[in-house]
Amino acid sequence: MNSPAASGPRTARRPVRRPAWAGRNYTLLTAAAVVTNLGSQGALVAAAFAVLESGGDAGDVGLVAAARTVPLVLFLLIGGALADRLPRHRVMVAANALNCVSQASFAALVLAGEPRLWQMMVLAGLGGTGHAFFGPASEGMLMSSVGGEHAGRAFALYRMAMHGAGIGGAALGGALIAAFGPGWALAVDAAAFLVAGSLRAFLDVSHVPAREPGGGMIADLREGWREFAGRPWLWSIVLQFAVVNAVVSAAEAVYGPLVARDELGGPGPWGLALAAFGAGTVGGALLMMRWRPRRLLLAGTLCVFPLALPSAGLAVPLSAGGLAAVMFLTGVCVEVFGVSWMTALHQEIPEEKLSRVSAYDWLGSIGMIPLATALAGPAESAFGRGPALWGCSALIVLLTAAVLTVPDVRRLTRRTEKAAEAPAPAPPAGETPAGARVRPAERSPDGRELSPSGD
Template identity: 60%
Template sequence: MQSPPPPPPPHAPRFAWAGRNFRIQTAATVISGLGNAGAPIATAFAILEGGGSTADVGYVTAARLLPTVLLLVLGGALADRLPRHHIMVAANLFSALAQAALAVLVLTGEAELWQLLLLSAGGGAGYAFYSPAAGGMILESVAPEHAARAFSVFRMGLNGAQIGGAALGGALTAAIGPGWVLAVDAGCFLVAAALRFFLETQPLTTARGGGMLRDLREGWQEFASRRWLWVIVLQFSVLVACVSAVEAVYGPIVAKQHLGGARAWGLAMAAYGIGLVSTGLLMVRWHPRRILLVGNWGVFLFGVPALALAVAAPLPVLAVAMFLSGAGVTVFGVNWMIALQQEIPAEAFSRVAAYDELGSLSLAPLGTALAGPAADALGLSGALWACAAISLVLSAAVLLEPQVRRLSRRTPAAPAAQSGGAAEPVAPADAHR
């Protein structure tokens, strides 16, 4: 008599791969992201309502970006040496203090331009130490075979906060003023710091001798030896400058002149967030083989909002443009994180991530600082057309690099490439060509 088939194995929970650290870090990122999404809107309109100019908005944005650029590499080196959750908690507390002070100044009506510049710089310094540590923590928190799913889910949480935070920030800025939005951002940083205090980190498996300069030199060698990596970072150094000028300076100005103000720009940013999240759902299941080639197709969408703003498109058209841009950011971002996770040694990840972000943000302070003068010289519409054209040209130019076109996804069981070159059949000499 034939024995009955064995019972099917019990189904594992849907998020069984997501460990404690991943859940805590994602929750903390969502909370801080809610405040961060509304804070730039509040800051821009605080300046404009106080009689500031387009150039003033650009200067304050540049003041936040400049210390980020200057301190990122130091933050990456520390994150590869010290417990990453300690660095994130300290950075969150520092950012909370800076935003709280900014909120008090705006609420009391005593904010002067030099104070806005100084406190914005403080927030940028906090981010410079937080960001490299955060990237390394996500890398540590999941097994390699779940990396694509983890990065997609993490970005959906972050981007979902972008939707709610931007819409709420725009509405609150219009209803009760920008100072309260900045106060909420400070509170979100405090809650995120409290959550991250409970993260657990493993001790470093590789003891490194030498000092900080040696760490930085080794991180640079890891970065510079991968041509696909620094080519895309060069692309983003100019691209991020253009996108920052559009989102932080030109967008609020066009919204104020043609769309009704902060509420409309908040809704546009929320549409951007919907594009981020909805595409994150796609990326959970879609695992393209040519990770950088597919990722760069998303970069072509980055300039679409500039086109819509250049022609003073109505809010529904602008919302579609922002949605498409958000979708492109997620397509690129998930594939980029997979490439870094696959190709960069874990013990050097934070330093390489810091060089990545340093290069990508290096021209952003200049871009936002020059946004006002560029609008004066070219006209607001002309400056927006220039940003859109630059984005399109850069997206096409980076595809001329063979490693960008050829770098392929590997299965976790495959041996890691030492050079960071393409995983599909490519002559070893080509990897560093």
């Protein structure tokens, strides 16, 4: 028999609802990014083990990695121009389809036994080509999916979801490789691309204004270059990160494992440091969901200085615990910069040029990484490991200080939607207009913002 309390009226629970700013497109993009990162992080490790298990050496692993990077660099600008010319979601779906096919073929070769080096290089090159077209289209699509007032919070949540999925994906990939071999980890990545591409096929671009016919691909690239080169805050920070990303990659990909082997007792401490960095990025994203710095680029650029600490910590070297603490702090700071940069680009770049500008940003961010990693060994031989690491730290500090001399970087301020928004026709029900991004008609040189160069 029920008690009166049990049989009395109950308060109905309200269904959990997503925030008003997290519209359909944003939700689909975030879900697809989580699925992709769950597969791709393990696949990067699986590709290296596939090369080694087929009889290759470290040089062969480098060749496969280079085969992926070269087409990524070569096709980025074309991918950006194409994404501003065609519906971006179609470019993204086509790129995901190419990645799905290339990874499925890679997996089939590995599972069949003894894949050849040239085959793995060709398939890695196809994967890099797909990413070159996907990246600019994805960034442009994400930025057009949220309104200006909530952009920072939306980008922080998106990046937190991506980083969290990347951490989980690396653990999942390692477990799959250990239990079943690299072929199955590659197969999971192919399936992840299939699922993510299917989600992105449902993106709605009806609110995006039709692109006006242009003068061709070259004219589009020139227009994107003018947009990029005409903003001192934009090209100065991209130049900064061309070097910063390069030396950070050299320190982490080459010197970090060597220091762990020679000074810290093996790969375990370096793995702990990398895990701490991943945790820091999640913490930084959580911070940026609440903190909205008024001077976006100033706050973001000040947070680049700590990126010099891991190289310095390896040069000392710090203990495993000290190195993990430094990497955690670095992860937090990377996210403060990343969200501030994305918010600035979202605010300042016209929607129809976002993908082209993002392509120049990407090109600057990754273009020097292969050269830096290739020169890391000769630099160690010529100067010693410690001086080479201190040199990495010094370059980061000097370049970041130089960027702070750019007035636009110091003065660019976040604008509220009320202050910047002009009256506009009401959008169709349930849609977020692309123009909801804060985009003033005219602006002084210090009135701009950026998008994340690191990822």
